[in-house]
Every structure is written in C-alpha cells, then in structure tokens.
Amino acid sequence: DAKTTQPPSMDCAEGRAANLPCNHSTISGNEYVYWYRQIHSQGPQYIIHGLKNNETNEMASLIITEDRKSSTLILPHATLRDTAVYYCIVGRTTDSWGKLQFGAGTQVVVTP
C-alpha cells in the first residue's frame, strides 16, 4: 500500500487559507487520496477524498497533481476550531478491502 509523507506541523492565521501538503509518490492507479482530521483526542472526522480530479465540499478542497504523486488539502478560511491533526491517507475502495492506514499526520494550529 502506498505511504504518505506530511509535514509534522504548521501554523495558520485565523481567516486565512490553510494549505496542507501531502506526498504519495508510490500511489497506484486504483488508490484514492483521503483526508481526515482529529481534534484533540476526539474520534477522527472524514473531510474529503479524491482519485484524480480536484474535489470540493463544504469543509475543504482537495487538489491532486496530474501525476497523482502529491496533493494539497485547502481549508479556505481557517477558524480556531480547525486546530487539529490532519491525516492524508491513500487506500482502495473495493468490496473486499476497507482498511485505512493512518500515519502521524500534520498538527495544524490556527492562531487568532
């Protein structure tokens, strides 16, 4: 399974866009990119996922490079409640395999 590399931490000013990078250079053709976040000791929360095309929902946007070796999660207007650990995960959506490998993630701190 493809592994991901994320920076251990980053800061962001409240109201500004937060751009979270993720490298997944060994991603295979049938693997999706997922993003989850975990607010201090709470259960992780799904944010967004994508395969090739850029995706947007009410929480965030996901930009995947054309070669699919990296992606960026964008929180368009960060708030203090967005302070959390953000996990970038690659995995397959099949009927017989449903495991997500969580790494160490990026600790994002949003400051006033």
Add this chain to the structure above:
Amino acid sequence: DADVTQTPRNRITKTGKRIMLECSQTKGHDRMYWYRQDPGLGLRLIYYSFDVKDINKGEISDGYSVSRQAQAKFSLSLESAIPNQTALYFCATSETTDTQYFGPGTRLTVL
C-alpha cells in the same frame, strides 16, 4: 444522539484483568473497525469486520479478540490486559472505505 457510541469512555484496570470495550452504531453500516492510538502516533487497526459473519485481523491483533454480536454491535476484548495496551481506542463504521465514522473513543489505562 451520536451515530457511533463507545462504552466505557474511560477505564482503569490492572494487569491480567479481562476487559471488554463495546461499540454500537445506528448508521446501519455493515463494516466496523477497532483502532488504537498511542500518544503522538496515528491510529493502528486492530480488527475489522465487513459483516456479522466476517472478522479479520488488522496490523496489531495480538492480545485482542473481537465479537460481532449483531450488525450494530462490535466488541473488543483484552483477555489479559498488560500495561502496553494502555491507549486510546476508537471504533469506526463505514459503508465503503470512503467515509469512516468514528466513535468518541475509550481511554484505557492498564496499571
């Protein structure tokens, strides 16, 4: 009410004791998972179940067992707890891998 609930939320026990952590979900999902999280680390999968008759080991199943009593219930047992099983435990459910819904977690301390 929460879609995924875990009981107990906190538990302190002694080495050698048998412990059961329970998970219930109201989302109607077939797939359920148990993860553990250690300080500063990501989540690691212990066991997963794709339906009531299907149980699979994850990456760290040694020392743990599970029971899928019904579609909505998935229990994790520590037959003989040891201190290095002190961790935060999460249950999750999903229809596919696209979105896993996590419970609030159980903080377990083994003395």
